[in-house]
Amino acid sequence: MNTDLRGIGMTSQRTRDRLVARLQERGIESQDVLTVIREMPRHLFVDEALASRAYEDTALPIGHGQTISQPYIVAKMTEILLEGGPREKVMEVGTGSGYQTAVLSKLVDRVFSVERISPLQNQARERFYQLKLNNIRLKHSDGNWGWEWYAPYDGIIVTCAPEQVPQELLRQLAPGGRLVIPVGGSAGQSLRVIDRVGDTFEETELDPVSFVPLLSGQI
Numbered sequence: 001m002n003t004d005l006r007g008i009g010m011t012s013q014r015t016r017d018r019l020v021a022r023l024q025e026r027g028i029e030s031q032d033v034l035t036v037i038r039e040m041p042r043h044l045f046v047d048e049a050l051a052s053r054a055y056e057d058t059a060l061p062i063g064h065g066q067t068i069s070q071p072y073i074v075a076k077m078t079e080i081l082l083e084g085g086p087r088e089k090v091m092e093v094g095t096g097s098g099y100q101t102a103v104l105s106k107l108v109d110r111v112f113s114v115e116r117i118s119p120l121q122n123q124a125r126e127r128f129y130q131l132k133l134n135n136i137r138l139k140h141s142d143g144n145w146g147w148e149w150y151a152p153y154d155g156i157i158v159t160c161a162p163e164q165v166p167q168e169l170l171r172q173l174a175p176g177g178r179l180v181i182p183v184g185g186s187a188g189q190s191l192r193v194i195d196r197v198g199d200t201f202e203e204t205e206l207d208p209v210s211f212v213p214l215l216s217g218q219i
């Protein structure tokens with residue numbers, strides 16, 4: 001590790017602890033999730049100019065009109081995904097900076113992440129390499145179609161909001177699997193949890209959220 005990275009890492013240990021304390025205050029209970037967030041260097045997932053704000057509990061721009069998700073939301077979605085059973089194979093739609101992907105990679109066996117914007121995917125790949133996260137596979141594609149090749153998944157997490165749940169994602173969910181997804185348009189979104197029980201789907205609506213939209217096609 002070069003001295004610049006070490007410098008940022010050291011000064012941010014206290015701010016990282018503060019972030020974790022805030023997530024606990026907001027109701028995150030999973031010690032596994034909190035530990036991973038404490039240890040994950042979020043400043044490597046944003047532009048250098050924003051690195052000093054990386055441990056604030058806020059979304060930040062990552063270019064191409066997209067944002068790295070707020071740590072609370074990452075923690076919450078991860079906690080919900082992991083509840084109710086081990087999740088060995090997880091798919092993510094919307095790699096973006098790769099931060100959520102990296103957090104998941106520490107908690108499940110394998111992560112398959114789909115991103116439609118090629119330069120974001122390439123930057124994320126570089127970060128995973130640097131951090132030696134070897135259980136992540138990436139695909140440049142429109143996540144509306146999931147990632148058929150490795151289906152079915154024990155868990156699917158979507159980090160951009162469609163107006164309706166893409167049917168293909170439900171199809172690629174294993175029995176006993178769980179989909180965590182923000183749903184809604186400009187009138188407002190809410191977080192949904194959908195469990196596959198045999199061939200039926202049980203949906204729970206949680207809090208209002210604010211994600212970038214899930215768009216079609218790839219660039």
Ligand code: SAH
Pocket residue numbers: 066067068069093094095096097098099100101114115116117120141142143144159160212213214215216217
């Ligand atoms: N988990 C990411 C969130 C990035 S924002 C992070 O923490 O950094 C959401 C991402 O979803 C953006 O990168 C956007 O390009 C991507 N996205 C939007 N629609 C998509 C689609 N149809 N397929 C794949 N990715 C999509």
